[in-house]
Amino acid sequence: MAKKYRVGQFVKVKVTGIQSYGAFVKTPDNRDGLIHISEVMNDYVHDVNQYLSKGQIVKAKIVSIDEDGKLSLSLKENEYFKNEEKKRDKRSVLEKIRETEKYGFQSIEERMPAWIDDAIARMNE
Template structure:
């Protein structure tokens, strides 16, 4: 017997597959669903496989139920993914300039070698 689900309900689901556009999931009573990539977190998600893996169990919120009973889910209310957004590595040298700018203006020529080193290090770190 299938359980009755309602929009807004939080449920635990198991990830059964991952595609570039989202993750397929299943409830304990074998009801199928999809977590679209745009519903994982508020930030841009480039690669869903870095956040979810098949077999993983996550708590998701039901955002809609289609005519066939399949669930459309969201992870945006999930505390783990909210915290993940906050922990993300800085994506731009400009973010670092705003945080570290304490001594006034330095010319671009003076700062350029430091920026190049930082960028090369980030490229090396991400290629590992």
């Protein structure tokens, strides 16, 4: 007998495949589901492979269930991924500079006001 699922329920799923738009998963009773790239974290996710890998088992929240019984899932309320998001928020200024300053050049005088504003904003969090 197939297990009943409901929206809002947490379920452990196994990643069976990864595409640029999300990860395909299966429940222990072989129900198919998808974790869309927008449901991995609240922050922008460029590549799902940075967070999930084939064969990995994760706890996900059911967002919706379609007529065929396929599950749409989210990792946004998974404690591990919430902690990863917090870690990304606490990156050093140098990491942010490396990430945003790959192309072009601006003098320190031009960039300094933005760096100061960013540091003040992080101190006030």
